[in-house]
Amino acid sequence: MEIDEEVRMIVAGELGLDPALVTPETAAGECREWDSVRMVAILSAVQSRFGVQFPEEDLFDLVSVGALADEVRKVKSA
Amino acid sequence: MSSHSPILDAIFRHAAETPSKPAVVDGNVVVTYSGLADGIRRAASALSGLGVRRGDRVAISAQKGTGYVFFYFASQFIGAVNVVVDAQSSEGRLRFVEAKTRPVLCLGYSSPDVRSLGFDEIDLSAASAAAAPAGEGASPDDVAEILFTTGTTGEPKGVCLSHANIFASASNINSFIGNTADDVEVLALPICHSFGLGRLRCCLVKGATIVLLGSFANLPLFFRALERHQATGFGMVPAAWAYIRKVSGDRIARFAPQIRYIEIGSAAMPRERKEELAKMFPNTRICHHYGLTEASRAAFMEYHADATDLNTIGREVCAEVSIRVFDEGGRPQPDGTPGEICVRGNMVMKGYLDRGRTDVDFFGEYFRTGDIGWRSPDGRLYLAGRKKELINVGGRKASPSEIEDAAISLGVEDCICAAAPDPEGILGEVPKLYILRNGTSLSFDELKSRLSSILEPYKVPVMYEWIDVIPKTASGKKQRLQLSS
The missing domain is CATH 3.40.50.12780 (ANL, N-terminal domain)
Incomplete structure (x- = not known):
């Protein structure tokens, strides 16, 4: 499964949402279920799934499904 | 008026x-x-x-x-x-x-x-x-x-x-x-x-x-x-x-x-x-x-x-x-x-x-x-330890008995839920579920997934562990504070 799709499925799973409702634009704070508690769980699940560690200075901007997928690509290629 | x-x-x-x-x-x-x-x-x-x-x-x-x-x-x-x-x-x-x-x-x-x-x-x-x-x-x-x-x-x-x-x-x-x-x-x-x-x-x-x-x-x-x-x-x-x-x-x-x-x-x-x-x-x-x-x-x-x-x-x-x-x-x-x-x-x-x-x-x-708490002579109040078994998940209160009941409804024979420090260092404490050894055929991941469908997200235990004996009082009340940390 490609990175975008896997990240989308992880976010949907953590938020308990139908994956059809989750898009790359789905963002924390704008989607009722995605609060800071879920955010911590999502960051942890995505890093664990791809075996990566996001740099602390990047966390601030990782607020959407698309941004998380982009970050996975960036860290994996570094 | x-x-x-x-x-x-x-x-x-x-x-x-x-x-x-x-x-x-x-x-x-x-x-x-x-x-x-x-x-x-x-x-x-x-x-x-x-x-x-x-x-x-x-x-x-x-x-x-x-x-x-x-x-x-x-x-x-x-x-x-x-x-x-x-x-x-x-x-x-x-x-x-x-x-x-x-x-x-x-x-x-x-x-x-x-x-x-x-x-x-x-x-x-x-x-x-x-x-x-x-x-x-x-x-x-x-x-x-x-x-x-x-x-x-x-x-x-x-x-x-x-x-x-x-x-x-x-x-x-x-x-x-x-x-x-x-x-x-x-x-x-x-x-x-x-x-x-x-x-x-x-x-x-x-x-x-x-x-x-x-x-x-x-x-x-x-x-x-x-x-x-x-x-x-x-x-x-x-x-x-x-x-x-x-x-x-x-x-x-x-x-x-x-x-x-x-x-x-x-x-x-x-x-x-x-x-x-x-x-x-x-x-x-x-x-x-x-x-x-x-x-x-x-x-x-x-x-x-x-x-x-x-x-x-x-x-x-x-x-x-x-x-x-x-x-x-x-x-x-x-x-x-x-x-x-x-x-x-x-x-x-x-x-x-x-x-x-x-x-x-x-x-x-x-x-x-x-x-439980006390007051100092200058009027300030202090809390002393934990009397309640409630788990304070980042400000939201979770009842351990509700979480245990949810697990038992999924076929778990017996379990006990207690507060544990949040491993992410954010929420203060999170629920941890201790399950009676051999008390379920479900894996911890399966149990977590099924609990997620019946409990609000903050109540779903973050950690799972087998336990040989559920600590209880003589009258059968679960001793959750013993396991809280």
Whole structure:
């Protein structure tokens, strides 16, 4: 499964949402279920799934499904 | 002329005196005090048209938005009772609340058993503000809202708060914090609980501006809101501060000069976190409350004024509130001696739903918090250890017995749930489930996945472990505190 799709499925799973409702634009704070508690769980699940560690200075901007997928690509290629 | 609702009296007074001042901001929507008063009256008229009468209960889903704000106050306007429910409640929780309160209408969510309407399904432009019925015969001592709290064991309890209670609470808090009509507050807290709802009321009673924001999850949005609205205050739970620090380092410090106050509460904050916050906001009143839904808020401490003694929960919020430490028989304890913290005051609830005021819950006029603490000779109060088995997940309270029951409903033979430190260092504590060895054929991952479908997210245990013997007393009561850390 490609990175975008896997990240989308992880976010949907953590938020308990139908994956059809989750898009790359789905963002924390704008989607009722995605609060800071879920955010911590999502960051942890995505890093664990791809075996990566996001740099602390990047966390601030990782607020959407698309941004998380982009970050996975960036860290994996570094 | 004063009505049954001193909060509404204050809002309508601001609407008359400062009609064009922003009261509530939701995204690009700005509702002035005049617009707020008009919206409340129209919503009251609409509720009346739907058959809601004084004393009726309306279950209302706490979704941040102007619709919720209008209808929350509209119910109060006509003397109906708001049963405030969390928009993220499980279906089981919603049915429980409905069975207990028998609402005539559900707003903002759909119930299979009760007439239900979304906020946007009610056309407020068609409702007449002039036709709003103003709760004739209602009294300030009537119940204005029912909030459900999590009990350690057994069912959640409905806390009945009167119009006078919720106004007193807002006035008490404002008197401690010292906020004014000139303040602009960003509300990123949930508004289904006493803390966030209290912030909404505090701002509107003062004639200040409140900016609604989804949550703290999206910090770029939070920071933009602070900047765009030149915000001067906000409220947060300690978990939000841990989150802000983890995700944004010290970027928030640039807002320190404009932030006049921060209210913190719903959980304890480690001393080093308090010091860090005080250092980053040297000129901000950082007010940490102690309180319960039943007595909101009872005590306050301030990080700068109490800098030499950051472990205290402070003193009574104001002169109208009295806190005493009693022994198990209801006798006052001398300073320095631990006992149960008990609270008397104008904001203390009328009683629990279907139970009223009982000796179990009160020593005379003093509400029994169930928390153990003591008072120092200089009047400061301190909490001592843990008496309750409740797990405080970043400010939200989870009942271990509810979590155990959920696991048992999935075929687990026996288990025990206790608090464990959050491995991410954000939430303070999280639920950990100890399962009787060989008591299930499910893997921990399978169990977690199935629990996620029946429990609200914060109640789903984060950690799982086998246990050979469930610690119990001779009478069979589970000894959860033994496992709590």
